[in-house]
Amino acid sequence: MANTKAIDKKTVEHVARLARVNLSAQEIGIYKKQLADILEYINKLGKVDVKNTLPTSHPIGKMKNVFRKDNMKKSLPVEDVLRNAPNKKDSLFIVPKIIG
Amino acid sequence: MKNYEVVIGLEAHVHLLTESKAFCGCSTKFGLEPNSSTCPVCLGLPGSLPVLNEKAFLYAIKTALALHCKIQNLIKFDRKNYYYPDLPKNYQISQYDMPLAYDGVIEIESQESKKKIRVKRVHLEEDAGKLMHEAEKGVSYVDFNRAGVALLEIVSEPDIHSPEDASAYLVNLKAILKYLKVSDCNMEEGSLRCDANISVRPEGAKALGVKAELKNMNSFKAVRDALSYEAKRQIDLLAAGEKIQQETRLWNEARGLTIAMRSKEDTQDYRYFPEPDLVPFTVDKNKIDQIMRSLPELPQAKKKRFISDYSVSEYDARVLTREADVSDFFEATIKTYNNPKEIANWLLGDIASLLNARKVSIAKTKLKPGHLAEMLEMIHSEEISGKIAKEVLPEVFENGLSPKEIVRQKGLKQIKDSGELTSIIELVIKENEKSTNDYKAGKKNALMFLVGQVMKKTKGKANPKILNNILKNMLGGK
Numbered sequence: 001m002a003n004t005k006a007i008d009k010k011t012v013e014h015v016a017r018l019a020r021v022n023l024s025a026q027e028i029g030i031y032k033k034q035l036a037d038i039l040e041y042i043n044k045l046g047k048v049d050v051k052n053t054l055p056t057s058h059p060i061g062k063m064k065n066v067f068r069k070d071n072m073k074k075s076l077p078v079e080d081v082l083r084n085a086p087n088k089k090d091s092l093f094i095v096p097k098i099i100g
Numbered sequence: 101m102k103n104y105e106v107v108i109g110l111e112a113h114v115h116l117l118t119e120s121k122a123f124c125g126c127s128t129k130f131g132l133e134p135n136s137s138t139c140p141v142c143l144g145l146p147g148s149l150p151v152l153n154e155k156a157f158l159y160a161i162k163t164a165l166a167l168h169c170k171i172q173n174l175i176k177f178d179r180k181n182y183y184y185p186d187l188p189k190n191y192q193i194s195q196y197d198m199p200l201a202y203d204g205v206i207e208i209e210s211q212e213s214k215k216k217i218r219v220k221r222v223h224l225e226e227d228a229g230k231l232m233h234e235a236e237k238g239v240s241y242v243d244f245n246r247a248g249v250a251l252l253e254i255v256s257e258p259d260i261h262s263p264e265d266a267s268a269y270l271v272n273l274k275a276i277l278k279y280l281k282v283s284d285c286n287m288e289e290g291s292l293r294c295d296a297n298i299s300v301r302p303e304g305a306k307a308l309g310v311k312a313e314l315k316n317m318n319s320f321k322a323v324r325d326a327l328s329y330e331a332k333r334q335i336d337l338l339a340a341g342e343k344i345q346q347e348t349r350l351w352n353e354a355r356g357l358t359i360a361m362r363s364k365e366d367t368q369d370y371r372y373f374p375e376p377d378l379v380p381f382t383v384d385k386n387k388i389d390q391i392m393r394s395l396p397e398l399p400q401a402k403k404k405r406f407i408s409d410y411s412v413s414e415y416d417a418r419v420l421t422r423e424a425d426v427s428d429f430f431e432a433t434i435k436t437y438n439n440p441k442e443i444a445n446w447l448l449g450d451i452a453s454l455l456n457a458r459k460v461s462i463a464k465t466k467l468k469p470g471h472l473a474e475m476l477e478m479i480h481s482e483e484i485s486g487k488i489a490k491e492v493l494p495e496v497f498e499n500g501l502s503p504k505e506i507v508r509q510k511g512l513k514q515i516k517d518s519g520e521l522t523s524i525i526e527l528v529i530k531e532n533e534k535s536t537n538d539y540k541a542g543k544k545n546a547l548m549f550l551v552g553q554v555m556k557k558t559k560g561k562a563n564p565k566i567l568n569n570i571l572k573n574m575l576g577g578k
Contacts, residue, residue, distance in 0.1 A: 014369070018181075018182075018183070018369055018371070019183070020183045058176065058374065058376070058379055058380050059376060060379055063379045064379050064380045064381060064382055065379070065381050065382060066151060066152070066378075066379050067151070067152050067153070067154035067157065068125075068151040068152065068153060068154065069153075069154060069155075070118045070119050070120055070153050070154065070155035070156070071119070071120060071125060072119050072120045072125055072126070072127050073120070073124070073125025073126070073139070074125075075125075075126045075127070075136060075137050075138055075139050076138060076139050076140070076143075078133065078134075078135050078136050081135045081136075081138050081143065081244075082135065087239075089241070090134070091133055091134040091135050091136065091243075092134045092135065092232075092241040092242060092243055093135070093185075093241065093242040093243075093244075094239050094240070094241060094242075095185040095239065095240050095241075095242055096238065096239065096240070097233060097234070097235060097237075097238045097239050097240050098184075098185060098231060098233060098240045
């Protein structure tokens with residue numbers, strides 16, 4: 001079945017907020033069109049006859065039950081972990097405050 | 101005023117007791133230097149791939165089976181997407197539409213009647229990092245050591261109808277997890293956490309009311325208090341003709357109230373989709389049977405057995421079996437000193453107080469079952485009194501010496517020698533002429549006073565029976 005849900009301004013704004021992206025009014029217009037185009041393209045899949053196809057839960061065919069043993073491995077040195085952090089203190093990342 | 105029914109569902113999160121994280125080899129140890137236990141996988145660096153920890157998976161299955169759940173035929177993982185600084189990948193590996201296990205049950209005792217609380221689902225996921233806030237500076241600090249630690253989520257159906265039952269459910273869940281040795285359930289270190297959904301409805305109503313999700317409850321007491329507060333808040337709102345908002349509320353322990361956290365327009369939209377980096381998992385029937393057979397005797401079954409085998413009360417049996425350490429200690433002591441009731445009294449009385457004061461579990465103290473058996477034997481054979489035993493016990497706790505040795509070193513042995521007692525009693529009679537005369541004049545209470553004086557002089561070591569006899573004789577009692 002084709003997904004007929006239209007991409008409106010509100011949907012674009014919602015998706016932008018979920019992705020923590022600020023969009024200008026002009027950009028909202030651009031993405032509205034682009035997202036609609038993508039959905040339309042994807043919706044072509046709805047036309048495929050899947051009557052005789054089993055649902056695929058994973059792309060890698062029959063491979064299953066891949067485990068690792070509960071063994072500890074060396075972690076990264078803290079200097080490396082924090083190397084790209086724009087702001088840090090005493091081995092901790094610093095981010096803008098989350099709860100006031 | 102109308103009567104309302106409270107409806108509660110609980111969501112417990114439990115750290116599984118593995119050495120390494122769920123999908124990488126980083127240590128799960130608590131209290132390490134911040135961010136020192138992280139790697140490309142748990143930091144979500146490009147190109148890294150998660151591989152499931154087999155032990156975490158088996159612990160999850162074991163727990164699910166102990167909770168009488170059905171195991172999913174095909175187990176897969178999903179990505180739960182959200183942006184929050186405690187989540188390095190911007191998604192959490194979790195399970196969405198096909199949880200690892202479902203349809204279980206946990207039994208609770210509710211005011212002496214039994215209730216079955218249904219378990220809706222059990223699923224395996226990874227924990228997020230830890231945030232620390234410094235409001236004045238306008239910053240938060242992030243430690244990713246916890247990110248990726250194997251976490252089991254256990255969700256109940258909304259079958260709970262009081263804060264007390266919610267607490268009982270958690271107490272029983274914790275007991276089961278500890279018996280299985282799959283989690284240390286340390287609430288202070290966050291290895292057992294709990295969120296609650298709570299709503300109220302007019303008594304008799306079929307439809308559920310609008311619910312609030314409560315977070316930030318860090319102890320069983322906090323769960324009880326937060327639910328009591330929230331139930332009253334919702335009932336008051338409805339009684340005043342107002343509406344309840346669906347929202348997430350934080351329990352504020354210091355102020356004793358719940359505070360709205362997320363507003364409505366911020367409702368979460370997690371955009372779950374299958375985790376392509378992990379293959380699916382299955383557990384065959386043989387493996388399930390094998391795990392079933394390996395399950396230890398669980399608290400409910402043990403409680404029943406204690407009542408029938410040892411004739412202890414329902415209450416004693418319940419408290420004794422709450423922790424595997426304590427029930428093991430109880431049974432080990434019985435082997436050498438066969439008086440279950442006495443052992444239970446000491447375990448639930450003096451020993452429990454000592455454990456509480458030191459905040460340790462009995463297995464981590466120097467007190468061994470043999471010590472308790474030996475001490476009870478000494479009381480039984482009148483080598484020491486129960487009162488002296490109460491002094492001996494803390495010493496055993498501290499230094500692990502045997503009660504016999506402590507009694508010998510401190511000279512606490514009962515004085516049973518008539519000659520020795522007689523001379524002390526003579527002295528007491530001389531010093532307490534008034535009481536002596538009172539007794540002779542028929543005041544029976546005076547005898548107790550004199551006994552007390554002898555006990556004082558002997559530091560409680562006089563054998564009460566012999567003391568009484570000699571004293572009565574010397575006073576010319578009838």
